[in-house]
Amino acid sequence: MERRVDPELAAWLDLSAGVAGDMLLAALVDAGADLEEVQSAVDAVIPDTVRLVAHEVQRAGMRALKVDVELLVADQHHRSWSVIRDLLTTASLDESTRRRAVAVFSALAEAEARVHGVGVGDVHFHEVGAWDSIADVVGVCAALTALGISAVTTSGIALGSGTVSAAHGRIPVPVPAVLELVRGWEVVAGGDGELATPTGVALATALSTGQGGLPVLRVTTSGVGAGTKDATGRPNVVRVVVGHGPADPESAGLEPTGPELAEMVLLEANVDDLDPRVWPTVIDTLMDAGAADAWLTPIVMKRGRPAQQLSVLTDARHRAALCDIVLTATSTIGIRETPVRRSALARGWCDVDVDGCRVGVKVAHRDGRVVTATPEFRDVEAAALSLGVPVRHVLDRSVAAAVGAGLVAGAAVPEGLRLQS
Structure with a gap:
């Protein structure tokens, strides 16, 4: 009997109280993302620099998880977009995590460039180029990967009101970079003070495919992430709801997957x-x-x-x-x-073992059946370097391992397939 393919795993972000990078990270960890796995991804980009520490707190009577980013070394200097891009490009990250993190910082760079009237390549970050924001961005992207989330949508975004102190002095809320990032998105003031930071808004808008109320989901988990302030009468939290969308009611067998x-x-x-x-x-x-x-x-x-x-x-x-x-x-x-x-075609990833080394295999599929399965060449090169053998030998072994794992044309799509974002 052919296996029924589940719809893609999705997450909905409740940003009605605002959003910051650490709040979103805490919500995803609270929803089940492994903190050690997230820490490893952050360490790959800025090694021996920060430690992620999680603990439960109360926000206006609501239980929530708080994730603090603790600095392990002397404070870091401000970084340019080109430096951050190089860090992300060269780091040993899951490709989904890398793509998401690059997209978020690209959005931030474009917003900062418009605010300051310079080219994107000339942008030098201040607040968002610091170590804690890099940890938040990479951490959130790694948490999405760890949870297997392939689609994200958000509620309306509360931005706040008043003024806030920044690198160039006191500026009005929403700060200019946030206003650039929310072009085309539904927003509300939502309360006093800065409720949405540039990092948080960049994560929400760069990683989301749409906006609206809680969609129809078969809920699998949820999480609540706390901000630093505990405002009276308004829980300062981000909530995330994770689940599968409903299958096509006309589909009695396999969920169509492409092209x-x-x-x-x-x-x-x-x-x-x-x-x-x-x-x-x-x-x-x-x-x-x-x-x-x-x-x-x-x-x-x-x-x-x-x-x-x-x-x-x-x-x-x-x-x-x-x-x-x-x-x-x-x-x-x-x-x-x-x-x-x-x-x-829809595609995803499976891992195979080649002499103790992990090699990802890209699987293109439709209607629950494998069309092609191809080892990721970067992983093959890395394994060849680690094993001290020619690349062509590792490539042959990777293909053989994929066949041994049942990743052949016409076979059923494996249960553990990671969806490509």
Whole structure:
């Protein structure tokens, strides 16, 4: 009998009392994300710098979990977006965690660039570039990965009112970066003081696909994360509700899984004066920043000059950040943009063991059956380096391990498949 495929695991964020990075992190840990796993992800980006400590508190009579980010070393200097991007790119992170974290900091960089009237590449973070915000962003993204959450939606966002002290003096609430981040999102004042921080709002808006009331869910878990202040009459908390959406009532067997049609944007640029040794780094940077795909095509330009056409496929949410990378990482002075539609199979990840090393296998599937299963080449390279053997040998062993695990065309999609975000 064919296995019924569950709908994707989703999370709804209740931000009616505001949101900060530590509040959202605490809510996800309270919902079941393993704090040690989250700590490991943070350590991969800023090793030996912070410690995450969780403890229960009361907020206006409501039980909640508080996660404190304790500094282990001397205070850190402010970091630029390029430095943070390099830290995320080179860290040993789950790819879902990395993509989410890059998306959040990309959104913050774009907001700060508009506020200060500078290019995204010239942004130097102040409050949001500190060690605690890096821990919050990476921690939240790692917690979503640990819980297996693939889709996030939010309630309306309470922003607060009044003024707050910042790096450049006292500024009105909502602070300018928050106002940039909530363009197109439903917000309310919700109370006095700063209820929503730039880090918290960036996490909510960059990671969410939509906004509204609590959706129809088969609830599996929930969590309550506390802020620092304990306001009278209003619990200063973020709540998260996790569960599966209802299956299609007309589906008597397997839940259809593809191909999925999506509206995308194709970015293109012709480049004839870039050192060819730079291109692999450009492609990797684009992929790490959220590109759905990126590639080069050899072309011949005016006066017979050989060149490369850079193509980047993206959704609208990542378009601005990817345009900035193309303009700063290459020598082009212009980008063409074309709306396109993409049909793609659903995909997810399974791990196989190769001589004691973990290798991820990307599984494309439809209607509950495997279509293709391909070892992740970065994992293969890392395993080859660890084992001291040629990459081609590890690749062969990875394919064999995938077949041994039943990851072959036509087989049922495995129970432990991690959905790709």
